[in-house]
Amino acid sequence: MISAQSSSVFDRRMHIAATFLLCTIPAFLLFARGVSDGALVLIGLLFLVRSAVYRDWYWVREVDIAILLMIWLILNLLVSPFAEFTGKSFGRSASWIRFVIFYAAVTRWILADEKAVRWVCKAFMITAAVAVADAFYQFFVGYSLLGGQLMTGRLTGPLDRPNIGIYLAKTGFATITLACALCISTSKQNIFRISLATFPFLLAIIFLSGERTASVLTLLAVGSGLIGLFFVGGKSRHAAAAIAALVVGGIGALLILSDRILARVMALGNVVSDYSNSIYGELTSLGWRLFAEHPITGTGMGNFGLVCPSYEAQGLISECHPHPHNFYVEWLSDTGLLGTLPWLAFVGILVWAGLRHFRNGDRQSLVAGLYFGTLVLSLFPLAATQSAFSNWPAIVAWNSIAVAVAALRLSEKHQVKSV
Structure with a gap:
């Protein structure tokens, strides 16, 4: 029989291991995408083992996670069996569970601990900072010092393709949201101050990257954060106006x-002025079709991407891509109403949680604004995006969303204690 002390040590060691893996995911995304997926899976496995050992399955009844689990069942039981190419669909739908468990582990376990929050920040x-420094080097010298890629119109930084802007945007906003929540929860401001000091350099690389979607979404995210700062009141309103002017x-x-x-x-x-005749318009139109x-x-x-060639042969689209370059159109085209409606319910829960947090006022409004900024980067419906289901884009998105939700929960926990 395991003693209480041994049980506590076992739980602590598992938590340390999971925290370490979470800390490494952004670095792995820069250099070893398969390894980042492995780290994500290991976090999920550790969480499942812990839940089984302690018979602690309360998280499956949490509304947001329950909806994600329901989506996974729908994808496997009702969508994939009727897919045009069932093997491809089952491969994606069966493995999608790793994102659900990862989200649950980060929001309900790993980042529920303030020490883990500090290490992750x-x-x-x-x-x-390493990615920003390498991207600046590439901008001025012409090639990436870490990755060796030449600059050809857009920055890549240490990545092997021009995604450094959206990578930094999603990772950076999630981090500053978590740092802000930690500052409010513990009154220790050092980490938040450092994140604020380095944030302008991160923004500079996003806008210098030449990534149009990343730049526009970052502007929206900054605007969301400034709205949150404005609602803090007092001198914060002047700071919000000054920052907006500087941007x-x-x-x-x-x-x-x-x-x-x-x-x-x-x-x-x-592209925007003639959207219907652009490749993005064609892909969206095919997705709706x-x-x-x-x-x-x-x-x-x-x-x-597998059914597209037959439509290209009919002249309905000029070129095929693996996905329609829009998060929501991809959900509709790939999973129909059965998958899309519960996904919209999940997004609605995230949005409502942020809106509700604004009501807390004071510095909580800043957390809410940054939280919405992080969500905008992954969930804004009108953006041209990467695939919602393929490894690298999905890991970046789920990592930022999970961290932002954990930040909001940390901030809410402080609010309850204060009351």
């Missing part, structure tokens, strides 16, 4: 000084 900031002025100067960035903005304007033809179950997870 530090690790994420160090990783982001606008910085972007204006960048557009004047950089022909490359100006060209990217002009290209974005051309697939949904209209399979409204209940969709074509199957990951099937968009």
Whole structure:
């Protein structure tokens, strides 16, 4: 029979291991995507083992997690069996459970501990700082010091393709949200101050990256954070106005000084003004067409790129891509109403939690604003995005969403204690 002391030591060691793995995920995403997926899976396994050992399964009854588990069952029992290519769909739907367990582990276990929160904040900031430094080096010298990639129109930094902007945006906003919640919860401001000091450099790389979606979504995220700061009241309103002026002025100067960035903005304007005739418009249109033809179950997870060639042969689309480049259109085309409606319910729960947090006022409003900024980067419905289901984009998204939700829960816990 395991003694109480031995049980406590076992639990603590498992928590340390899971915290370490979470700390490494942003670094693994830069250099070893398969390893980052392995770390995510190991976190889920540790959480399941802990739940089994202590018979602690309360988390499966939590509304947000229960909905995600229901989605997983729907994907496997009702969507994949009727997919156009069942093997591909089952491969995606069966393995999707790892994101659900990871989300549960981060929000209900790992980052429920303030010491773990401090370590994760530090690790994420160090990783982001390394990525920012390498991206600056690539911008001025022409190639990545860590990855060796040449700069060809867009920054890659240590990554092997131009995703450094969205990577830094999602990782950075999640980190500063968590650091802000930690500051409120413990009144220790050092980590939050450091994150604030380094954040302008992170923003600079996002806008210098040439990634149009990352830049626009980051502007929306910054705006959300400033709204939260404004609602804090007092001198914070003046700070919000000053920061907004600096951001606008910085972007204006960048557009004047950089022909490359100006060209990217002009290209974005051309796409938006003639969206229906752009490749993004064609992909969205095909996604809606697939949904209209399979409204209940969709074509199957990951099937968009497999069924696309037949429509290309009919002249309905000029070129095929693995996904429709929109999070929600991909849910509709791949999973139909059965998968999309509960997913929208999950998103609604996240949004409502943030709106409810605004009511707490004071510094809690800043946490809520940063929280919404993090959600915008992954869940804004009008953005051209990467796939919702493939490894790298999904890990980046779920990592940032889980950390943001954990930050909100940490802030709410402090509010309850204060009351």
